Amino acid sequence: MKIRKHSLLAAAMLGFVSLSPSSAQEADPKKVVDALQTVFGKHKARASGAKGQCVAGIFTPAANARNLTKSLAFRKQTPVIGRFSLGGGNPKAPDATKALVRGFSFKIDPEGDGTTEFVMVNAPVNFAKSLDQMFGFLEARFPGAEGKPDPEKIKAFAAANPETTRQGQWLASRQAPASYVGVNYWGIHGYTLTNAEGKTQLVKFKLVPTGGEAGLTDDEAKAKPVDFLVEELQERLTKKAQTSFDLVVVYGLPGDPTNDPTVMWNDEEKRPTVKLGTLTINRIEKNEVCDSGIFDPTNLAEGITGPKDDPMFIPRQQGYAISLQRRLAR
Numbered sequence: 001m002k003i004r005k006h007s008l009l010a011a012a013m014l015g016f017v018s019l020s021p022s023s024a025q026e027a028d029p030k031k032v033v034d035a036l037q038t039v040f041g042k043h044k045a046r047a048s049g050a051k052g053q054c055v056a057g058i059f060t061p062a063a064n065a066r067n068l069t070k071s072l073a074f075r076k077q078t079p080v081i082g083r084f085s086l087g088g089g090n091p092k093a094p095d096a097t098k099a100l101v102r103g104f105s106f107k108i109d110p111e112g113d114g115t116t117e118f119v120m121v122n123a124p125v126n127f128a129k130s131l132d133q134m135f136g137f138l139e140a141r142f143p144g145a146e147g148k149p150d151p152e153k154i155k156a157f158a159a160a161n162p163e164t165t166r167q168g169q170w171l172a173s174r175q176a177p178a179s180y181v182g183v184n185y186w187g188i189h190g191y192t193l194t195n196a197e198g199k200t201q202l203v204k205f206k207l208v209p210t211g212g213e214a215g216l217t218d219d220e221a222k223a224k225p226v227d228f229l230v231e232e233l234q235e236r237l238t239k240k241a242q243t244s245f246d247l248v249v250v251y252g253l254p255g256d257p258t259n260d261p262t263v264m265w266n267d268e269e270k271r272p273t274v275k276l277g278t279l280t281i282n283r284i285e286k287n288e289v290c291d292s293g294i295f296d297p298t299n300l301a302e303g304i305t306g307p308k309d310d311p312m313f314i315p316r317q318q319g320y321a322i323s324l325q326r327r328l329a330r
């Protein structure tokens with residue numbers, strides 16, 4: 001028995017086996033998807049952003065976009081396929097839940113040469129800076145013997161990882177969105193744009209609703225039907241009301257970090273923005289159109305590159321693909 005324990009320990013030190021299936025092992029995308037499903041259960045839906053609505057629209061680039069990037073995504077007017085969502089893996093989450101991030105994923109030029117995909121949320125920061133921290137955040141919320149998470153574990157994790165509370169604080173200090181198209185969305189990661197002359201610029205992407213932000217007081221939120229957001233969007237479309245966003249970039253400065261998606265750059269909100277184009281939603285699309293694949297934030301047309309040193313960027317592709325495989329198999 002003793003010998004076996006020692007040989008296991010030696011194997012673990014060499015990296016062949018793991019003695020603990022949970023926190024001692026470095027997290028990978030599969031482990032994070034497993035953790036999402038431990039927290040939220042297994043549904044025939046996305047492991048995160050489970051509740052949502054597919055939409056279709058059009059992207060019209062601003063004339064000066066090509067000064068910043070040679071990307072074909074910003075060269076001409078192109079169709080857009082998008083999906084609005086509520087954060088987390090509960091496909092029945094009430095739409096007015098303030099604590100959940102709203103997501104907006106979209107593909108510019110889905111069938112063309114300029115295919116470029118973004119998966120944004122309505123906060124400028126993420127709730128974890130690494131897969132290990134994302135796993136730890138979820139592990140602290142695993143249901144215990146009574147089927148519920150232990151509030152003490154959540155508190156202890158937050159105290160030891162204060163940066164994981166920033167996204168929640170951002171959402172708590174604002175009203176719940178009254179509309180999927182009435183809130184800002186951020187790309188969060190630092191991207192590099194390259195123009196035809198080879199000039200590069202560090203940026204962060206943001207979507208700003210052209211009709212302004214629309215929020216709900218806590219009382220209004222309480223009175224809203226569980227699934228009001230799709231109806232609200234349909235009403236806007238029927239009335240030909242505002243359903244557009246400006247796609248803008250915030251310029252990075254030398255020394256701005258790109259390796260930690262839980263931090264904003266200094267004075268990021270006060271920096272001027274440059275408009276790259278306008279994204280207009282023009283119809284609700286069948287959910288099957290969005291559900292048969294993933295929105296892959298690493299799929300970017302030449303002239304836009306994601307951060308090389310952000311541990312949360314590249315693994316998104318694998319995490320989303322694992323979730324797709326599981327939801328299609330269910």
Ligand code: HEM
Nearest residue numbers: 029032046047048049083103105126294315319320323324
């Ligand atoms: C800045 C970091 C991140 C942000 C802002 C973010 C945001 C989102 C959003 C908005 C969705 C919904 C996508 C849709 O509508 O199709 C989503 C889905 C998902 N996210 Fe993330 N995410 C981040 C990082 C990660 C990472 C690092 C993982 C784990 C590897 C992960 C795991 C997932 C999974 C499994 C899904 C479901 C994908 C699918 O089934 O298509 N996310 N995320």
